[in-house]
Amino acid sequence: MKFRERYMAGNADFEEIFDLTDQWNFSDETCTLREFLGLTAQEEDVWISESDEALQELMEKEKNRKILFTDLDGTLLNDKKELSKGNQAALQELRKQGHIISISTGRALPSAILQAKRLGLMEENCYIICFNGGQIYDIGRRELIYQKSLPLELVRSLFDEARKFGIDIQTYSDTHVISEKDNESLHKYTAIQGLPYQITGDVLSSLKHEPAKVLALDYASPEHVKAFREYISPLYCDKVDIYLSDPCLLELMPPGVNKGTAARFLCGYLGIPIENSVSAGDAENDLAMLEACRIGAAMCNGEPLLKEKANYITTADNNHDGVAEIIRKFILN
Numbered sequence: 001m002k003f004r005e006r007y008m009a010g011n012a013d014f015e016e017i018f019d020l021t022d023q024w025n026f027s028d029e030t031c032t033l034r035e036f037l038g039l040t041a042q043e044e045d046v047w048i049s050e051s052d053e054a055l056q057e058l059m060e061k062e063k064n065r066k067i068l069f070t071d072l073d074g075t076l077l078n079d080k081k082e083l084s085k086g087n088q089a090a091l092q093e094l095r096k097q098g099h100i101i102s103i104s105t106g107r108a109l110p111s112a113i114l115q116a117k118r119l120g121l122m123e124e125n126c127y128i129i130c131f132n133g134g135q136i137y138d139i140g141r142r143e144l145i146y147q148k149s150l151p152l153e154l155v156r157s158l159f160d161e162a163r164k165f166g167i168d169i170q171t172y173s174d175t176h177v178i179s180e181k182d183n184e185s186l187h188k189y190t191a192i193q194g195l196p197y198q199i200t201g202d203v204l205s206s207l208k209h210e211p212a213k214v215l216a217l218d219y220a221s222p223e224h225v226k227a228f229r230e231y232i233s234p235l236y237c238d239k240v241d242i243y244l245s246d247p248c249l250l251e252l253m254p255p256g257v258n259k260g261t262a263a264r265f266l267c268g269y270l271g272i273p274i275e276n277s278v279s280a281g282d283a284e285n286d287l288a289m290l291e292a293c294r295i296g297a298a299m300c301n302g303e304p305l306l307k308e309k310a311n312y313i314t315t316a317d318n319n320h321d322g323v324a325e326i327i328r329k330f331i332l333n
Helices: 003-008 016-025 033-037 041-049 052-063 085-096 109-119 152-165 184-193 222-236 259-270 284-292 304-309 322-330
Strands: 067-070 100-104 126-130 135-138 143-147 168-172 177-179 197-199 214-217 241-246 249-253 277-281 295-298
Touching (some): 003 016, 003 052, 067 259, 085 100, 109 126, 126 259, 168 184, 184 197, 184 214, 214 222, 222 249, 277 322, 295 304
Parallel strands (some): 067 277, 177 197
Antiparallel strands (some): 126 135, 168 214, 241 249
16 A cells, blocks of 8 residues: 555554655665655646645645536436536536536436536536446546446347337447437437437448447336346356446446446545545445445436435435535535
8 A cells, every 4th residue: 555545544644744745765676766656747736846744734635525426317417407406506616625526327418518508517626427437527637537338249239139129229439429210309308418410221320439428218118128138138247347327228238337436536536535535426336336336326216226325415406405405414514
């Protein structure tokens, strides 16, 4: 365990950094001093350009910094897809205290960015985990910092299986939802997401690169979605991860890609101890995120499976400031 990780956990004094620097100077280590100590790029820059004291002050601030991973639909947003005044006030207070916010959603990146604008989160120290962990977007820098995708031949195969089964299926370009069939579920989904769609004879011809996920859906019949899951799971169990983000939406993801993996990556990327992480969700696709974080909070309106696994269940639902309850209980001083 490197110095920074031990310091953040409260298991090392700051003065140890000087002994370790001497050790590195007189060793055969091929890594940089920053790598040897486990410092972030920002910490190294402050240390070099300012002083030892400035570095210690920054690291003390970071030690107390926490990160909130919050799902959108059914969690942060109410049933009208709006942000309540109570949740808004709690998010503003969280930001004032210097903590980090990550929207964590199954939505596509353009839809998630649209929501971030509506929520007033297009600022530094705000992030988006989208496509259920397939991408992570740094809002402050306006850039992707992480992405995983499905091979195109696998996308083609999933579309073929869905057609044989008789269920609607879609994937995503950088700007559009892509489907080979015009259907009511597509219309409802894109209206909710605020995304344009494209109908094509061959999905691969409309993709310039591998997509982050594929989605099977049927808003009229959740039982149909469940039946497709039972059908496709044994065929693709070693090729894709399959889980619900809604009873009507079946997510087909690259293996090992989920909100939990993304949450751990972002904590590491930002140098935030996982012990300082709090998550909030309501559906099956939030489970890995709740299990990854120190505090995994399920909405009282959430799925039974999620509430069984969570270490906290809200008393207020998504229509009555449930996320504000989580923020005030576990993050705000």
